[in-house]
Amino acid sequence: MKSVHFDRPGLPEVLFIKNSKIPIIKDTEILINVKFAGVNRPDIIQREGNYPAPNGHSPILGLEVSGIVSKVGAKVKDFKKGDEVAALVNGGGYAEYCAADQLTTFKLPKNISLKEAAGIPECFFTVWSNLIMNGKLKKNKKVLVHGGTSGIGIAAIQILKTFNAEIFTTVGSNKKKQFCKNLGVQHVFNYKEQDFFEEIKKINKSNLDMILDFVGGEYVKKNINLLATEGKLINIGFQNGSIVDLNLIKVMLKRLIITGSTLRIRNIKFKAKILKSLKKFIFPHFENGTIKCYIDSVHKIENVVSAHQRLQEGTHIGKVILEL
Ligand SMILES: NC(=O)c1ccc[n+]([C@@H]2O[C@H](COP(=O)([O-])OP(=O)(O)OC[C@H]3O[C@@H](n4cnc5c(N)ncnc54)[C@H](OP(=O)(O)O)[C@@H]3O)[C@@H](O)[C@H]2O)c1
Structure with missing residues (x-):
């Protein structure tokens, strides 16, 4: 699969695309065919070498994705192949396929597109x-x-x-x-x-x-x-x-x-608790349009360098999104 990598820390130009293996999912995980991935400031800090992926997390950048369920693990209950979903992930978002725990994955709120959904989880x-x-x-x-x-x-x-x-x-x-x-x-x-x-x-x-x-x-x-x-x-x-x-x-x-606090190192149980509250108190606002995901710009994965430059220069308003 196509995915974004860097061999050494540095400026956005260190990022490049290469082929890597599709992640193997655990029983409780979902394999998402990624359509969009959010770009966040923590990705920049990681690229600069100051925020390494915790043990067990994917070294590939990307903490949030949206896309289509491609495969589900044996213990996954609420999702099936073909569902449109978004997820908070343990890295690996800047890639054609990404593994997500079922407890941090959600079906899209009504009236929210895949593009918008990719900008919701991390923030x-x-x-x-x-x-x-x-x-x-x-x-x-x-x-x-x-x-x-x-x-x-x-x-x-x-x-x-x-x-x-x-x-x-x-x-x-x-x-x-x-x-x-x-x-x-x-x-x-x-x-x-x-x-x-x-x-x-x-x-x-x-x-x-x-x-x-x-x-x-x-x-x-x-x-x-x-x-x-x-x-x-x-x-x-x-x-x-x-x-x-x-x-x-x-x-x-x-x-x-x-x-x-930092979100990334918290365990799945804690992240699942956050999602439960968001579904109850915030998703209804997405559905009736009183809360939105404001998108600054969408960049093709091949232009990941320009996506990082855009976020880093700081003139953006809202989310910078990668399109796979
Ligand atoms: N702890 C966690 O779990 C966690 C999770 C996610 C993000 N974060 C942190 O949250 C921050 C925002 O992340 P993001 O992805 O939303 O980044 P972002 O969209 O790139 O936002 C960074 C913002 O900082 C503003 N800024 C820079 N200097 C400022 C100053 N002196 N006073 C006020 N604003 C200033 C910039 O706006 P101006 O152009 O207006 O200066 C820019 O909008 C980052 O520091 C990130 O590391 C933490």
């Missing part, structure tokens, strides 16, 4: 598990999400809207600012022109209940200062660095919770 599983399961978000809270037009940011904003949150976000251009306003975000800051910390302080006297951040670096101190008593800071990445100079007294005085 929606990550955001749901962090904000709702770990953060225990309640309705009507004030929440800041950094990077509002990233795959993660757009998923977070849409999930937060279902909790009637007052949403704050940061973006890197005025085009992105307008996109977030159209999405229904009340407070959007172009971090290249405004200091989000000063702006939020001005408009918000009672401070924030929760912050979802993947920027880190100089944002950590500002985040801690913006949180209300018993507020929660959830870090799912540190694009600007994870080593910071910090006075932690505010954590003690405000009884803050600082937490975070």
Whole structure:
């Protein structure tokens, strides 16, 4: 089968297509004939050599796919050959065939195409598990999400809207600012022109209940200062660095919770629990069109280098998708 590989870490140009063996599935797995695969920032970090596949996971890039069931394992109950599905996978998505556990695979919600479905798993599983399961978000809270037009940011904003949150976000251009306003975000800051910390302080006297951040670096101190008593800071990445100079007294005085997680290393049982909740609380919104998978661009697998360049240059809004 056609699949994407790299022999050494580096720039997008290290990626190339080669033939490899079709994965052999376990009894509980499904073999998906991949039609589309989502491209995520963790794929870039892996390509750069900083996020190796955990033991037992495919070394091929790609954490989410959509396609047609080609084969099912002996213990697979709810899927059959020919079903249209999407899945969160343990790597291997940038390939014509990918193995997926039955517990992290789902039939497409009504009104969602295969192209859109490929952009759902990684971001929606990550955001749901962090904000709702770990953060225990309640309705009507004030929440800041950094990077509002990233795959993660757009998923977070849409999930937060279902909790009637007052949403704050940061973006890197005025085009992105307008996109977030159209999405229904009340407070959007172009971090290249405004200091989000000063702006939020001005408009918000009672401070924030929760912050979802993947920027880190100089944002950590500002985040801690913006949180209300018993507020929660959830870090799912540190694009600007994870080593910071910090006075932690505010954590003690405000009884803050600082937490975070990485989805990839969690076991199938935990991921299955996330999917169960998403099906119950979020899939109905996909079906009635109140939540969407916003796609920035679709790239043929032969152009995987341009797909990675597009994500890495950072001007995209929404998901970058590979077409097999
Ligand atoms: N822990 C986990 O389980 C997990 C899972 C998935 C993803 N993640 C992390 O979540 C992040 C987003 O992933 P993604 O796939 O959605 O990536 P993405 O679409 O490429 O988003 C990255 C975004 O970061 C924004 N950004 C860069 N510097 C910023 C700054 N100083 N302030 C605010 N925004 C800034 C960029 O927007 P601008 O152009 O506007 O700067 C860009 O939209 C990544 O760091 C990724 O590693 C973690």
